[in-house]
Amino acid sequence: MTTLHDSITDIPGILVGHAQDQAALTGCTVVLCPKGAVAGVDQRGGAPGTRETDALRPMHLVQKIHAVMLAGGSAFGLDAASGAMRFLDERKIGFPTGVVKVPIVASAILFDLAIGSSKVRPDSEMGYLACRLASAALPEEGNVGAGTGCTVGKIFGMGGAMKAGIGSASMDCGDGVLVGAIVAVNAFGDVIDPSSGAIVAGARTLGRGPLRLGGKGPLADTLSVMRSTAGRLILQMASGGNTVIGVVATNVRLTKEEAGKMAQMAQDGLARAIRPAHTMLDGDTIFALSTGNRKADISLVGACAAEVFARAIVKAAHAAHAAGGLPAAADIPQLDPR
Numbered sequence: 001m002t003t004l005h006d007s008i009t010d011i012p013g014i015l016v017g018h019a020q021d022q023a024a025l026t027g028c029t030v031v032l033c034p035k036g037a038v039a040g041v042d043q044r045g046g047a048p049g050t051r052e053t054d055a056l057r058p059m060h061l062v063q064k065i066h067a068v069m070l071a072g073g074s075a076f077g078l079d080a081a082s083g084a085m086r087f088l089d090e091r092k093i094g095f096p097t098g099v100v101k102v103p104i105v106a107s108a109i110l111f112d113l114a115i116g117s118s119k120v121r122p123d124s125e126m127g128y129l130a131c132r133l134a135s136a137a138l139p140e141e142g143n144v145g146a147g148t149g150c151t152v153g154k155i156f157g158m159g160g161a162m163k164a165g166i167g168s169a170s171m172d173c174g175d176g177v178l179v180g181a182i183v184a185v186n187a188f189g190d191v192i193d194p195s196s197g198a199i200v201a202g203a204r205t206l207g208r209g210p211l212r213l214g215g216k217g218p219l220a221d222t223l224s225v226m227r228s229t230a231g232r233l234i235l236q237m238a239s240g241g242n243t244v245i246g247v248v249a250t251n252v253r254l255t256k257e258e259a260g261k262m263a264q265m266a267q268d269g270l271a272r273a274i275r276p277a278h279t280m281l282d283g284d285t286i287f288a289l290s291t292g293n294r295k296a297d298i299s300l301v302g303a304c305a306a307e308v309f310a311r312a313i314v315k316a317a318h319a320a321h322a323a324g325g326l327p328a329a330a331d332i333p334q335l336d337p338r
Contacts, residue, residue, distance in 0.1 A: 004170050004171070004172060004178070005138045005170070006168070006169050006170055006315075007138050007139060007168040007169070007170055007180060007182075008031070008139075008168045008169075008170060008180035008181055008182040008247065008248075008249055009135075009136045009137065009138065009139060009168075009180070010170040010178055010180050011170070011178055011179075011180045011249040011250060011251055011289075011291060011292075012251055012291060012292060013033050013034075013035055013037065013251075013291035013292070014031060014032070014033060014136070014180070014249050014289070014291060015031070015032040015033075015034070015134040015135055015136055016029065016030070016031055016032070016134055016135070016139040016168075016182060017029070017030045017032065017129075017130040017131055017132070017133040017134030017135065017139075017145075018130060018133065018139065018140060018144045018145030018146075018166075019122075019126045019127070019129040019130035019133060019145065020126075020143075020144055020145055020148040021116075021120055021126070021148070022143070022148065023116070023117070023120075024116045024117035024119075024120035024149075025112065025115050025116025025117070025148055025149040025323060025324050026072040026073055026077075026112050026113075026116060026117075026120055026121060026122060026148055026149045027071075027072055027122060027126070027144065027145045027146055027147070027148035027149070028069060028070065028071035028072065028073075028077065028080040028122040028126055028127055028130050028145060028146055029069075029070045029071075029130060029139075029144075029145030029146040029147070029166060029182065029184065030067055030068070030069050030070075030080075030084055030127065030130040030131050030134055031067065031068040031069075031070070031182065031247045031249070031287075031289070032066070032067050032084075032131060032134045033065070033066060033067065033249075033289055033291055034066065034088075034091070034093055035291070036064035036065070036066055037064055037065060037066075037249070037289040037290055037291045038063060038064055038253075038254050038255065038256055038259050038289070038290040039056045039064070039065045039068075039106065039256070039259055039287060039288060039289050039290070040056055040057075040254075040256055040257075040258070040259030040260030040261070040262060040263045040287070040288040041053045041056045041057070041106065041260065041263055041285065041286070041287050041288070042260065042263035042264040042266070042267055042285070042286050042288075043283075043284070043285045043286075044267055044277075044278040044284050044285075045242075045243060045244075045278055045279065045280075045281075045282035045283040045284035045285065046278075046279060046280030046281065046282065046283070047242070047243070047280065047281060047282060047283040048108070048243070048283035048284075048285055049074060049075050049077075049078065049108065049109040049110075049243070049283055050106075050107065050108045050109075050283075050285055051069075051078050051081055051105070051106060051107040051108075052065070052081075052104060052105060052106040052107065053106060053285075055104060055106070056106060056256065056259075056260070056287070057256070057260065058256050058257050058260070060256075062095055062104055063256065064095075064104070065104040065105070065106055065289075066088050066093055066094060066103045066104055066105065067081075067084045067088065067103065067104075067105045067106070067131070068105070068106045068107065068108075068247050068287045068289070069081040069083075069084050069105060069106070069107040069108075069127055069130075070107070070108060070109075070110075070145070070146040070166075070182075070184050070245050070246070070247070071107065071108075071109050071110070071122040071127070071146055072109065072110055072111075072112035072121065072122055072146055072148065072149045072150075072184075072186075073109060073112065073113070073121030073122045074109060074110075074111045074112075074113055074121070074241075075109060076109075076121035076122075076123075077109040077110075077121050077122040078107055078109055079121075079122070079123045079124050079127070080107070080122040080123060080124065080126055080127030080130070081105045081106075081107040081127060082124040082127060083123070083124040083125060083126065083127025083128030083129070083130070083131065084103065084105045084127050084128070084130075084131050085103050085105050086124065086128055087127075087128050087131035087132065088103035088105070088131075089101075089103055106287055108243070108245040108283070108285040108287070109243070109245070109283075110146065110149075110150065110184055110186040110242075110243040110244075110245055110283070111186065111241040111242060111243060111283075112148070112149025112150065112151070112186065113241070114151075114158050114241055115149050115151055115158065115323075115324040115326070116148075116149055116323075116324055130145065139168055139182070141165065141166055141167050141168060141315060141316065141319035142165040142166065142167075142316070142319035142320045142321060143163070143165050143320055143321055143323055144165070144166060145166050145184070146166055146184035146245065147164070147165030147166025147167075147184045147185070147316060147320070148165075149186075149324075150163070150164040150165050150166065150184055150185050150186040150316070150320070151163055151164060151186060151324075151326060152164045152185060152186070152187045152188075152189070152190060152191055152201050152202055152317070153187075153189070153190050153201065153202030153203035153204065153219075153220075153222060154188050154203070154241070154242060155188070155189075155203050155220075155222050155225050155226065156203055156204070156220070156225075158326070160203050160204045160205075160220070161203065161204075161326055162201045162202060162203075162204065162326055162327055162328060162329070162332070163201075163320045163321065163322055163323050163324070163326045163327065163328040164185040164186065164187070164191065164201055164316055164317050164320050164328075165184070165185065165316045165317070165319055165320035166182065166183065166184045166185070166316050166319075167182070167183060167185070167311075167312040167313060167314070167315030167316030167317070167318075167319055168180065168181065168182040168183075168312050168315065169181055169308040169309075169311040169312040169315060170308055171304055171307060171308050173296065173300055173301065173304045174300075175294075175296070176251075176294060177250070177251065177252055177294055177296045177300070177301065177304075178250060178251045178292075178294075179248065179249070179250045179301060179304040179305050179307075179308055180248070180249050180250075180308060181246060181247065181248045181249070181266065181269075181305065181308040181309045181311075181312040182246055182247050182312060183244060183245070183246030183247075183270075183309060183312045183313055183316060184244070184245050184246060184316070185244055185274075185313050185316040185317060186242055186243050186244060186245075187242055187243075187244050187274045187277070187282060188222070188242035188276070188279055188281045188282050189202065189222045189223070189274050189275050189276045189277065189279070189282075190202025190203060190219070190221065190222045190223075190274070190275050191273060191274060191313060191314060191316075191317040191329075192272070192273055192274065192275050193273075193314050194272040194273055194310050194314075199219045199221060200314055200317040200318065200329050201219075201317040201320070201328065201329045201332075202219050202220070202221070202222055203219065203220040203221070203222045203225065204218060204219060204220060204327075204332070205218055205219065205220045218332050218333060219332065222275065222276065223275055223276055226276070241281070242279075242281050242282045242283070243282055243283035243284060243285070244270055244274060244277075244282065244284045244285075244313070245283070245284070245285050245286075246266075246285075246286055246287070246309065246312065247286070247287045247288070247289060248262060248263065248266045248286060248287070248288050248289070248305040248308065248309055249288070249289040249290075249291060250262065250288075250289070250290055250291070250292065250294075250301050250305070251291060251292030251293075251294050252290060252292060252294045252295065252296045252301050253290060253292060253293045253294065253295065254288075254290035254298065254301070258290075258298045258301075259288040259289070259290050260288065261298055261302055262288040262290075262298065262301055262302045262305050263286045263287060263288035263305075264302070265302030265303060265305055265306050266286045266288065266302070266305040266306055266309045267284070267286055267306075267309075268306040269305065269306035269307060269308070269309030269310035269311075269313070270284060270286065270309055270310070270313065272306070272310045273309075273310040273311075273313035273314055274313060286309070288305070317329050318330070
């Protein structure tokens with residue numbers, strides 16, 4: 001059996017690099033596949049920011065991509081993908097056109113402008129640096145890369161939110177079939193541990209006495225708040241500054257259609273670990289990469305993708321530390337699901 005390190009870099013052909021500005025609380029994470037990877041995408045949130053997603057869909061010419069850039073900075077952060085383009089171009093990696101090889105770099109961004117400095121965003125230079133630092137080593141988790149400015153539980157606004165970050169996980173599905181994930185967790189809702197139902201990180205209880213919004217503990221349970229009269233009024237004023245973005249990868253040979261299915265099934269893992277998920281205030285987007293030649297049923301690969309994506313989300317919350325005046329999971333007693 002293959003020895004795994006519980007990371008997407010357990011998948012052969014996958015490199016990960018982070019770059020960030022800790023003072024401004026923003027950053028980017030690149031998933032490089034220099035030899036190319038068959039790719040798919042599934043986008044379900046109502047407020048996405050993406051690049052090159054159409055090229056990943058069936059009936060389009062390009063069959064492989066060379067990088068996925070995950071970045072903060074809202075739409076400004078899409079510029080980080082230009083740095084990956086330059087990095088790959090210098091190494092003559094890309095889609096052959098007969099004139100020059102054009103790197104295919106997909107990207108998704110998250111909104112982290114409400115924490116740290118809104119004037120500093122991931123740009124081409126930061127994206128290039130992330131590529132220079134990319135390796136097959138175990139990537140750092142928590143407040144790094146695209147996870148630097150990640151927060152969760154924002155129904156009460158940033159004042160009641162908590163810090164989250166980026167996490168990664170992998171698993172052996174049997175017979176050497178490997179699936180891994182990396183995810184930056186910047187959700188409107190709460191992070192839930194699927195194994196216990198407990199809230200790991202999310203909206204914090206506000207107020208006291210009869211005006212108190214939330215449950216008995218320090219965490220409010222976003223869905224419960226949304227169902228209340230006060231919560232429904234709050235929801236009408238909420239803004240779309242949230243997104244969970246990530247990548248799942250496998251050493252199984254997939255077609256573009258199958259890669260799209262893998263990304264689609266990985267969204268089930270997002271829904272298990274984020275409550276609520278796929279709201280109109282989120283831009284939830286998952287990319288899928290196939291780098292190997294193993295054979296396996298796509299239903300198995302997709303089911304495992306959901307498992308590792310959910311686990312990567314929980315790891316992202318646990319690995320985060322307090323920043324920008326917001327506490328992290330380690331700072332707050334957890335809410336008992338009972």
